[in-house]
Amino acid sequence: MRRKIIHYNTPRNVFLGLQISDTENSASVKFNPKEDYSVSNKIKINFSIDSTESYENPESEICLGSKAFPIYTLVNKRLKKPLMVILESDDGGYIARSVDLPMYGYGDDAKEAIENLKYEIESLYNDLMADDNFSDEWLRYKSFLMEIVY
Amino acid sequence: MKNASFHTLDVKRICENKLGIRFNKGKEFNGWFLLCGKKVARITIPKGRKPIPKKTYKSMAMQLKLSVKEFDDLLECPIDKEKYEEILKSRIK
Numbered sequence: 001m002r003r004k005i006i007h008y009n010t011p012r013n014v015f016l017g018l019q020i021s022d023t024e025n026s027a028s029v030k031f032n033p034k035e036d037y038s039v040s041n042k043i044k045i046n047f048s049i050d051s052t053e054s055y056e057n058p059e060s061e062i063c064l065g066s067k068a069f070p071i072y073t074l075v076n077k078r079l080k081k082p083l084m085v086i087l088e089s090d091d092g093g094y095i096a097r098s099v100d101l102p103m104y105g106y107g108d109d110a111k112e113a114i115e116n117l118k119y120e121i122e123s124l125y126n127d128l129m130a131d132d133n134f135s136d137e138w139l140r141y142k143s144f145l146m147e148i149v150y
Numbered sequence: 151m152k153n154a155s156f157h158t159l160d161v162k163r164i165c166e167n168k169l170g171i172r173f174n175k176g177k178e179f180n181g182w183f184l185l186c187g188k189k190v191a192r193i194t195i196p197k198g199r200k201p202i203p204k205k206t207y208k209s210m211a212m213q214l215k216l217s218v219k220e221f222d223d224l225l226e227c228p229i230d231k232e233k234y235e236e237i238l239k240s241r242i243k
Contacts, residue, residue, distance in 0.1 A: 011212075013189055088170055089206065090203040090205040090206055091163070091201070091203035091204055091205075092203070093202065093203055093206075095205045095209065097209065102192075102212065102213055103194065104194065104206070104209040105178075105194075105205065106178075106196040106199070106206045114194075116177055116178060119176065119177045120178065120180065122173070123176055123180060124180075124192065125187075127182070127192070133187070133188055133189055133243055134188060134189045134190075134243075135185075135188050135189065135190040137190075137242065138189060138192075139192070145233060
């Protein structure tokens, strides 16, 4: 029996995966830290992460391209856990997109794009805290942000 | 993709007039689309860009849960608010 832990980094989500296989059979499970579900080969597992770690690293890993890098602060608020960001060039400017949230920031340079994304995420956080009149999808984002923003 | 045909202010105006989105004034414009009284989609529109950069245009489409072609149609007219609500209902989790 072979057991393999896999780290998936997709454009919208970060998954942890567990793959179990032998010579004849193979099964895999993906865990999405945001959504408490997994689907594969009739396996269903409720899964959540107890996020108690804190990150103090500086934002020194900004890179252009498909590789995600972490941000540790918003404009006026800080994050208990980093949010992953993808930065890409966009017709003469730059676009910074959140991996975990449907948010982006555009700027003439990379710094401005990242700052605008931070502003947007904080603005979203403020919107979500104002009331609960949101679809289930946005209520999940609200729970997610409530866990990591302080 | 018809990003070159539109200024970001065109997108804002069409979202306001066609979809009834009210935008907050901040660094960038952002506003919510309400379906059956609930906030279901949030769009961010950068200020003062023409042509709209391709990835930014696509990101705006995705925020409204539309493909780029559907977003083109929304901006150019074939998609009205009722049609947009139909699309959205089929895509909300």
